[in-house]
Amino acid sequence: MHYELADRLVIGIASSALFDLTESDAVFREQGEESYRAYQEQHVGDPLRPGTAFPFIRRLLSLNDLGDADDPLVEVIVLSRNDPDTGLRVMRSIESHQLPISRAIFMQGRSPHRFMPALNMSLFLSAHERDVREAVAAGLPAGHVLGAPYEDDADDHDLRISFDFDGVLATDASEQVFQEGGIEKFRAHEVTNAGVPHDAGPLRDFLANVNRIQQREERERRKNPDYRIRLHVSIVTARNAPAHERAVQSLKGWGVTVNDAFFLGGIDKGRIMGILKPHIFFDDQQGHLASTSRTTPSVHVPFGKLNEPAAAPAVPDA
Numbered sequence: 029m030h031y032e033l034a035d036r037l038v039i040g041i042a043s044s045a046l047f048d049l050t051e052s053d054a055v056f057r058e059q060g061e062e063s064y065r066a067y068q069e070q071h072v073g074d075p076l077r078p079g080t081a082f083p084f085i086r087r088l089l090s091l092n093d094l095g096d097a098d099d100p101l102v103e104v105i106v107l108s109r110n111d112p113d114t115g116l117r118v119m120r121s122i123e124s125h126q127l128p129i130s131r132a133i134f135m136q137g138r139s140p141h142r143f144m145p146a147l148n149m150s151l152f153l154s155a156h157e158r159d160v161r162e163a164v165a166a167g168l169p170a171g172h173v174l175g176a177p178y179e180d181d182a183d184d185h186d187l188r189i190s191f192d193f194d195g196v197l198a199t200d201a202s203e204q205v206f207q208e209g210g211i212e213k214f215r216a217h218e219v220t221n222a223g224v225p226h227d228a229g230p231l232r233d234f235l236a237n238v239n240r241i242q243q244r245e246e247r248e249r250r251k252n253p254d255y256r257i258r259l260h261v262s263i264v265t266a267r268n269a270p271a272h273e274r275a276v277q278s279l280k281g282w283g284v285t286v287n288d289a290f291f292l293g294g295i296d297k298g299r300i301m302g303i304l305k306p307h308i309f310f311d312d313q314q315g316h317l318a319s320t321s322r323t324t325p326s327v328h329v330p331f332g333k334l335n336e337p338a339a340a341p342a343v344p345d346a
Contacts, residue, residue, distance in 0.1 A: 033103060033148040037237040040107040040144055041085060041129075043118045044155035045173040047076035068114040075124035076117065080173045080325050081153050082125075083180040084308040087187035089128055091259060094244050101241055104129050105147060109156070111136035144168050150234040153327065161330050169230040171310055171327035174317055178325055186258045188306040189238060191286075193265040193275050195312030197235060198226035200332030202274075207334070218271040225281030226274070230331050231310060235261065235284050242285075261286045264300055264309070266316075268293030298322060 043049065052071075056064040085104055092100040106122075106129060108115055115134040122129045133140045141152055141163035152170040154160050163170035194203045206214035242259050249255045263286050267275055272291040279286065290300055298319030301309060310327045311317050313334060317326045 036101060036103045036148070037088075037234075037241060038103045038105065038147055038149045039085070039088070040105055040141070040147065040149045040152035041081065042152075042154035042156065042159065043076075043106060043108050043110065043115075045079055045081040045153040046085060046106070047079040047082070047118065047121060048177050049076065049079070049155075065111075065114050068110075068117050072117045072120060074117075076121040077177065078125070078180070079177050080155070080175055081308065081327075083178065084187070084189075084325060086125075086127060086180075087185075087258075087307060090185075091187070091241055091245075092128065094241070094248060100128070101244065103131070105149070106132035106134075107140045107143070107152060107154075108132065108134050109137055109139060109159070110134050139163070141168060141170065142166070150237050151231065157328075157330075160328075164230065164330050164335075169234055171231075171329050174326045174328055175321040185256075186260060188260045188262070188304065190262045190264050190301070190304065190306035190309040191231060191235065192309075192311040192313070192316065193263050193267060194226075194229075195332045195334070196229055196310050196329050197232050197263070197284075198229045198275075198278060200229075200312065200334065201227065202271075204333055215271055218267075218274045222270075222273045223277060224274070225278040228282060230329055232282060232284065235286075236282070239284050260288070262288035262290065262304065262306070264290040264297055264304070265292065266294055266297075267291050298324075 052064060052067060055067045088102050089104060092102055095101045106118060108118065110118065112134045115132065119132060133143060139159040139162055141159060144152055150169055152163055153173050155173045157172045160170045160172040191197050194200055202214065202218060205217045238261060245257050245259055249257060265275065268291045296319055297316050301320045301324040306324055308325050308327060309320055310329050312329045312331050314328055317328055320326045
């Protein structure tokens with residue numbers, strides 16, 4: 029039976045982001061691939077523990093109750109470097125945790141990110157930095173999941189998603205102005221261009237797809253006044269006035285929305301995250317994530333000039 033992905037929010041998830049692979053990764057590093065394969069086979073019936081992105085994925089999939097069982101709003105597909113044999117433990121763990129994930133790609137020792145366009149994916153999450161950087165370098169929307177797994181509150185049924193703005197929802201063009209000319213040149217540039225929407229960054233389309241689910245929730249609330257909105261979106265950015273206006277106008281120009289905006293002007297984002305408690309936060313700067321990842325499932329989006337590898341020092345002529 030033909031299954032169409034075009035009208036769904038499709039996420040690619042590596043097993044390293046979905047589950048806690050600390051023990052099995054240690055076997056691979058210390059004893060090699062054959063021992064790793066034997067270890068996974070020996071433990072195939074032992075469910076893997078939830079990983080850093082597990083609460084986000086679980087809650088996102090729970091929103092499928094807004095649609096028909098055979099026509100879900102959200103599709104999550106495993107994209108894995110495991111071979112099919114070692115991938116059995118991943119799929120059995122998915123079943124054990126009762127996650128409605130039935131589709132997977134297993135490619136022994138190779139990153140499957142190049143299949144993202146064919147699968148209409150607007151996001152790929154992995155705990156393997158190299159895979160994420162390769163995907164982003166290919167122009168694909170991907171994020172490197174950071175930190176240890178977090179305790180999930182089973183009584184909290186909401187899903188809170190937070191984004192940085194520059195280098196995540198927008199390109200890093202204005203960030204480059206700041207890096208080259210400082211804060212005053214950046215502010216003047218943003219005021220001059222306040223009515224000119226930024227070019228879209230790597231996760232703009234992901235936000236647009238999230239908005240479609242929010243619109244479905246709003247229609248449900250109108251039909252059923254007792255329905256409680258679960259999906260909430262915010263931006264948490266180092267921008268402040270007067271640079272905030274261009275960010276707001278860009279969102280409007282793109283036809284996307286957020287529920288809340290935090291224009292922090294250099295205030296530590298980690299302090300805000302400790303109260304906001306998003307289930308996932310996307311930022312392009314590792315310096316910000318060093319703070320947020322202590323309390324919040326955080327994702328590094330290695331996009332833009334700041335994330336380019338440092339150039340090798342010039343070698344003087346002999």
